[in-house]
Amino acid sequence: TWVSSDFKNINWSEINYPPCYRIVHFRLNELKGSIKGFVLKLYLSVLIIAVVILINILSTIIKAAKDYSDGVNVFYAFLNVFALLVPAGAVAYGGYKTACLRVSMSDSVIRFRIYQIVLCALWLVFSITRAGCFDGWARISVLTSKHSSAANFCVFLVIVQALGFTASCVLGIICVFQISRVINEPDVPEFPVPK
Numbered sequence: 001t002w003v004s005s006d007f008k009n010i011n012w013s014e015i016n017y018p019p020c021y022r023i024v025h026f027r028l029n030e031l032k033g034s035i036k037g038f039v040l041k042l043y044l045s046v047l048i049i050a051v052v053i054l055i056n057i058l059s060t061i062i063k064a065a066k067d068y069s070d071g072v073n074v075f076y077a078f079l080n081v082f083a084l085l086v087p088a089g090a091v092a093y094g095g096y097k098t099a100c101l102r103v104s105m106s107d108s109v110i111r112f113r114i115y116q117i118v119l120c121a122l123w124l125v126f127s128i129t130r131a132g133c134f135d136g137w138a139r140i141s142v143l144t145s146k147h148s149s150a151a152n153f154c155v156f157l158v159i160v161q162a163l164g165f166t167a168s169c170v171l172g173i174i175c176v177f178q179i180s181r182v183i184n185e186p187d188v189p190e191f192p193v194p195k
Contacts, residue, residue, distance in 0.1 A: 042092040098112055116175060120176070135161045
């Protein structure tokens with residue numbers, strides 16, 4: 001016989017994440033098997049978006065200081081923490097909890113898929129566009145015409161941002177397709193019980 005992992009015994013009332021604010025319960029070490037891989041992809045996706053938003057703030061400040069863009073874009077870049085990072089975290093947490101509770105073919109799975117697809121579409125658009133404070137691939141042509149070291153550094157930051165949005169989009173799409181398999185998979189045996 002085998003001792004199987006039981007994700008329904010997770011103490012969801014233990015609020016421990018993020019470390020500074022403690023809004024939700026999240027412990028990656030409580031997970032095993034394919035659920036851990038699935039949740040790790042969601043977690044990495046949110047971390048990538050957090051890094052991209054911080055880089056976007058830095059890039060927008062540099063561009064505003066060098067008159068490459070309007071100063072109001074700095075304000076918009078800071079607003080992206082709430083407009084993009086909070087929804088990304090909420091969708092990832094919904095996927096995490098749905099996978100752990102193994103609620104197959106429920107409203108939770110459908111909601112996760114819809115919200116994740118919307119986020120992936122946004123990440124894809126933001127990786128391409130140069131509207132406002134967003135620095136997609138299209139921003140490179142504008143910055144390379146400036147011929148300065150600040151513009152060259154901003155080009156580097158644009159490339160990092162566009163790659164980050166693209167990576168988060170790819171991880172999100174993988175999770176959309178992976179959630180049903182993860183939920184319907186039998187518990188992974190942790191170790192054999194001696195006879």
